Amino acid sequence: MSLYEPADGILETHVTWEDIESDLQEKLGTKATFGPSKKAVNISDLKGFMSRIALVEPDWQNVENGKELPEKFALKISSQLALVALSKLMNFEDGQGFGEEKLKKMSALTKEFHNREVDAYKILMKFDHPDIPYTKVYSLKSFDDENDLKGYMAIEFISNIHQIEMFRSIPADDLFPLVRGIATFAALSEPLSPEETKYMMGQDYLEMLFKELFNDAELTKKFDGLRKLFGDHHSEKVEKLISAFENYKAVVPKYTDISKTLGFKLVFNHGDLWQSNMIYSANKEEKLTLEAMIDWQVVCRMPPGLDLSRLMLQCLSETDRRERGTEIMKFYYDTFTSVYGEELFSLHELQESYNLYAPMMAMMLIPDIYSFIDSAKLSEEEKDEARKDVMRKMIALMEDIINIHDYNLEHYSEFLKIE
Numbered sequence: 001m002s003l004y005e006p007a008d009g010i011l012e013t014h015v016t017w018e019d020i021e022s023d024l025q026e027k028l029g030t031k032a033t034f035g036p037s038k039k040a041v042n043i044s045d046l047k048g049f050m051s052r053i054a055l056v057e058p059d060w061q062n063v064e065n066g067k068e069l070p071e072k073f074a075l076k077i078s079s080q081l082a083l084v085a086l087s088k089l090m091n092f093e094d095g096q097g098f099g100e101e102k103l104k105k106m107s108a109l110t111k112e113f114h115n116r117e118v119d120a121y122k123i124l125m126k127f128d129h130p131d132i133p134y135t136k137v138y139s140l141k142s143f144d145d146e147n148d149l150k151g152y153m154a155i156e157f158i159s160n161i162h163q164i165e166m167f168r169s170i171p172a173d174d175l176f177p178l179v180r181g182i183a184t185f186a187a188l189s190e191p192l193s194p195e196e197t198k199y200m201m202g203q204d205y206l207e208m209l210f211k212e213l214f215n216d217a218e219l220t221k222k223f224d225g226l227r228k229l230f231g232d233h234h235s236e237k238v239e240k241l242i243s244a245f246e247n248y249k250a251v252v253p254k255y256t257d258i259s260k261t262l263g264f265k266l267v268f269n270h271g272d273l274w275q276s277n278m279i280y281s282a283n284k285e286e287k288l289t290l291e292a293m294i295d296w297q298v299v300c301r302m303p304p305g306l307d308l309s310r311l312m313l314q315c316l317s318e319t320d321r322r323e324r325g326t327e328i329m330k331f332y333y334d335t336f337t338s339v340y341g342e343e344l345f346s347l348h349e350l351q352e353s354y355n356l357y358a359p360m361m362a363m364m365l366i367p368d369i370y371s372f373i374d375s376a377k378l379s380e381e382e383k384d385e386a387r388k389d390v391m392r393k394m395i396a397l398m399e400d401i402i403n404i405h406d407y408n409l410e411h412y413s414e415f416l417k418i419e
Helices: 017-028 081-089 100-127 172-189 205-212 216-230 235-250 258-262 305-315 318-340 347-368 380-411
Strands: 039-042 051-057 073-078 137-141 152-155 267-269 278-282 288-293 300-302
Touching (some): 073 100, 100 137, 100 152, 100 172, 172 318, 216 347, 235 380, 258 347, 318 380, 347 380
Antiparallel strands (some): 137 152, 278 288
16 A cells, blocks of 8 residues: 555545544544534645645534534645646656656655644644744644554635635735745744754755756756747747756755855745645735645755745746845845844845745746646636736746846856856
């Protein structure tokens, strides 16, 4: 049995109704049971690529007087089934997705990521800070030696979700609460003991990603895909961008020692912030409200520019990034410094770390933005409009990364030197 093969549990996983019922009875202090009309509906919808997420309606029976139990809850089950689907969507291994050998190898990582998220939620519950929105937790189940197939989290279900596809931009004004959240989390995490933070990933974060997901063979295919997508249009920009990417790909190991070689301070980053890992609601005027940040599986101790580079490249429109990027960066700096109580890093250092991580994040982002449109639940007319928007965004991203690379070459030539 494995995490990447369908099983006979909830949403084809190994987790059964009996597992969840007995666990919640203990955690919620009840003898109530799930009823005959219980149901679980798959609501993953590209949220959580290392899990299956179910909306569970337990149909509670024999509830004790005065006992309030959740009528619905989200059940996030750690599974590689979602990763199989994602690897096909992102055209890994010639569109066939990860093979069995690769999935076997990644099984240990899947379990490690899940256990890290469980520990991250324990920290979030300890902070319980209003500026770090997270989902209420009913139960956390880690993988261990005796339980190597049933890792899950039972969490609050947020019903009024406003879906934001990966290729959509988020208005800058609506991104500030999220920036406040990650800056506050980073600042509050600083005083934590090594024992409390031992689960967090270290500076080898990028090395792990480029070894397991974005290796040379896969990146070569993605670069060729960029050339094919743009054809004769913007070919000079595409080649300049790919040349820059090749440079950063060659120096990935240097990022593991970036705090020593460049003196950058390290703080805790969410590590995987993009549209699929944030939950927004929207009012009638479509004003967004951040409800929760989710998928804390790759929390890592890195320079603060990591999270900001992922957010600003992935989520902002080209106009907002260019006109308000500095404002967002200062907001992160001001929030962190205020919560922490003193300056740990300067605004200049934050900007410099952003510049050095932006090409890395762009390398993982730009080649795949376009691919998410085909799988979106949109009409063909809407998809055509989305492709036009994404094309503009991609061209602007290429221009900005090329400019950032030129800056980095001027100021960090030794760091970017290929040895």
